[in-house]
Amino acid sequence: xxxxxxxxxxxxxxxxxxxxxxxxxxxxxxxxxxxxxxxxxxxxxxxxxxxxxxxxxxxxxxxxxxxxxxxxxxxxxxxxxxxxxxxxxxxxxxxxxxxxxxxxxxxxxxxxxxxxxxxxxxxxxxxxxxxxxxxxxxxxxxxxxxxxxxxxxxxxxxxxxxxxxxxxxxxxxxxxxxxxxxxxxxxxxxxxxxxxxxxxxxxxxxxxxxxxxxxxxxxxxxxxxxxxxxxxxxxxxxxxxxxxxxxxxxxxxxxxxxxx
Amino acid sequence: xxxxxxxxxxxxxxxxxxxxxxxxxxxxxxxxxxxxxxxxxxxxxxxxxxxxxxxxxxxxxxxxxxxxxxxxxxxxxxxxxxxxxxxxxxxxxxxxxxxxxxxxxxxxxxxxxxxxxxxxxxxxxxxxxxxxxxxxxxxxxxxxxxxxxxxxxxxxxxxxxxxxxxxxxxxxxxxxxxxxxxxxxxxxxxxxxxxxxxxxxxxxxxxxxxxxxxxxxxxxxxxxxxxxxxxxxxxxxxxxxxxxxxxxxxxxxxxxxxxxxxxxxxxxxxxxxxxxxxxxxxxxxxxxxxxxxxxxxxxxxxxxxxxxxxxxxxxxxxxxxxxxxxxxxxxxxxxxxxxxxxxxxxxxxxxxxxxxxx
Amino acid sequence: xxxxxxxxxxxxxxxxxxxxxxxxxxxxxxxxxxxxxxxxxxxxxxxxxxxxxxxxxxxxxxxxxxxxxxxxxxxxxxxxxxxxxx
Numbered sequence: 001x002x003x004x005x006x007x008x009x010x011x012x013x014x015x016x017x018x019x020x021x022x023x024x025x026x027x028x029x030x031x032x033x034x035x036x037x038x039x040x041x042x043x044x045x046x047x048x049x050x051x052x053x054x055x056x057x058x059x060x061x062x063x064x065x066x067x068x069x070x071x072x073x074x075x076x077x078x079x080x081x082x083x084x085x086x087x088x089x090x091x092x093x094x095x096x097x098x099x100x101x102x103x104x105x106x107x108x109x110x111x112x113x114x115x116x117x118x119x120x121x122x123x124x125x126x127x128x129x130x131x132x133x134x135x136x137x138x139x140x141x142x143x144x145x146x147x148x149x150x151x152x153x154x155x156x157x158x159x160x161x162x163x164x165x166x167x168x169x170x171x172x173x174x175x176x177x178x179x180x181x182x183x184x185x186x187x188x189x190x191x192x193x194x195x196x197x198x199x200x201x202x203x204x205x206x207x208x209x210x211x212x213x214x215x216x217x218x219x220x221x222x223x224x225x226x227x228x229x230x231x232x233x234x235x236x237x238x239x240x241x242x243x244x245x246x247x248x249x250x251x252x253x254x255x256x257x258x259x260x
Numbered sequence: 261x262x263x264x265x266x267x268x269x270x271x272x273x274x275x276x277x278x279x280x281x282x283x284x285x286x287x288x289x290x291x292x293x294x295x296x297x298x299x300x301x302x303x304x305x306x307x308x309x310x311x312x313x314x315x316x317x318x319x320x321x322x323x324x325x326x327x328x329x330x331x332x333x334x335x336x337x338x339x340x341x342x343x344x345x346x347x348x349x350x351x352x353x354x355x356x357x358x359x360x361x362x363x364x365x366x367x368x369x370x371x372x373x374x375x376x377x378x379x380x381x382x383x384x385x386x387x388x389x390x391x392x393x394x395x396x397x398x399x400x401x402x403x404x405x406x407x408x409x410x411x412x413x414x415x416x417x418x419x420x421x422x423x424x425x426x427x428x429x430x431x432x433x434x435x436x437x438x439x440x441x442x443x444x445x446x447x448x449x450x451x452x453x454x455x456x457x458x459x460x461x462x463x464x465x466x467x468x469x470x471x472x473x474x475x476x477x478x479x480x481x482x483x484x485x486x487x488x489x490x491x492x493x494x495x496x497x498x499x500x501x502x503x504x505x506x507x508x509x510x511x512x513x514x515x516x517x518x519x520x521x522x523x524x525x526x527x528x529x530x531x532x533x534x535x536x537x538x539x540x541x542x543x544x545x546x547x548x549x550x551x552x553x554x555x556x557x558x559x560x561x562x563x564x565x566x567x568x569x570x571x572x573x574x575x576x577x578x579x580x581x582x583x584x585x586x587x588x589x590x591x592x593x594x595x596x597x598x599x600x601x602x603x604x605x606x607x608x609x610x611x612x613x614x615x616x617x618x
Numbered sequence: 619x620x621x622x623x624x625x626x627x628x629x630x631x632x633x634x635x636x637x638x639x640x641x642x643x644x645x646x647x648x649x650x651x652x653x654x655x656x657x658x659x660x661x662x663x664x665x666x667x668x669x670x671x672x673x674x675x676x677x678x679x680x681x682x683x684x685x686x687x688x689x690x691x692x693x694x695x696x697x698x699x700x701x702x703x704x
Binding site: 004005006007008009010011012013014018022023025026027028029030031032033036187188191192221227228229232 | 692
Binding site for chain 1: 282283285309311313314315317318319321322323324325326327328329331333347348351456457458459460461464465466467468469470
């Protein structure tokens, strides 16, 4: 005969890979969510103790305070090169870069393209919030046409600045990339989908399949001059149409990983 | 190992391999490309890391990464590529991560040309990246010395957790001389106390050069300066010839020093009391020995393949005691011994016609 | 009683309101009578009717990992095991 008892269990708490340190990010900034998802994945894969993370220059320059792993801070844009150096000498470690849109899509464009096309076995988390946050809200390569920033005060003028760059599509076109996906953090459903993509990106590295990147549409309430909920809505209304969510490159072995 | 005929660039590469270099990242640029090419062949043979990076900017950051992992890592380049790497040098020096960089200097400024020069002296000893620090700089004058200094470079880099340059020029890089390699050192794991290898059973290590709190950054700078003072006091190196009774000492480093040596020997045959002083460490500059020589000589003649860079360090070391004059060629022009001899002779005659020192 | 409950780390909360908006049961509100040490109005559980299900959607939405979620979970035990444990 069985008895049913009722116990109170913890169903959600801070992942071990995320240090118990209050973050400096603005209220509502989705960096916090992206960090947490990466940390949850590192915990679930059991790789925290052999992970090395590389922080960018940007709001997340302090990522090393928050990820409970060995960390380095790279020069602006150079994280994929540093990651290459580390992964090539310590191939059995899990090496990831965490980069914003200035770091990855402007100054670091050569480094990310070449790390991807070399098929470096690293994982990149790309935070796309269509603006330069840390330096106070200038135009980024990902800033949308007409978007007001401090260096495009009248709204981004395509005649002068050209068009935003879609990184997931760009990197997906390179033969060395194994997995490239774009997800968003603007509501809980998308956050859950984003976590799955992040997990696939790290599993791609663990299986030695090549370069993996997840682009995460993220908010910057402070520099967008929106409240946190409004900022998430702005992602849905304006960013998702320009940067469609989806899987842009999934080589066959990664498809098999995703099925498991 | 046996003495064999070796090209300078190849000797530098192979010497690094003997010293246990585990990672090489570089980019082609004349006149050092053979070093990259030799590494491209040998490193994979030995199961070590090699990547031809997309640029010198990427290369130095790959070196930074590998060095953070606690392994011996290096790159090589030439003047314009060294300029590109300067940001990386500054980060490496600030975060006290050991690494070795070879600069095979060429004519500049700008794209310049591919012939030998020494016009990166200031860049390497003064401004290898922004901020308050100096890298150690070693200047060989022959293929054998390049091999020897390569091993010393890695040892100093690890000993002090610092950036070390091996400063050659296109002539040393390209020439072939008989030389002997040292025995092959085994690869060893190093720096477990700070390297990024995975926080397995320990607290995470963090390597960063960011220090937003100004007093903390000042303290970091003071620590770096304390380290540099130790290096300055204990690691000066030079060599000299015929200085015991010299009234005029010619000062030159690298290839310029070597060519000047021929001129000095010619001057001696003509009866002039001339000697040669050749710095081996450009930083720390061998000022102790040079200022001792200043007590004895009547003048220094500095010979360089630039428009006058090391001469400033010679002047500082001489302390205003004696005149310091200059002879140089630049733009990739390599002086011949005869023209240096002419400069020595003209200066020596001027010194003879002066009243004697008290 | 409520199937679930949450504990909010008030000191770390930045008052961004994303948890309040995400909560399907509408049992999270922002405090109006106090600020935390950083000067933010923290979020708090207000669940007089015991509607929280411990779904953890608030914790997923929170950028500052402020929320720990508890849930009443049925645990099946065999009687013999219970007897020997007793």
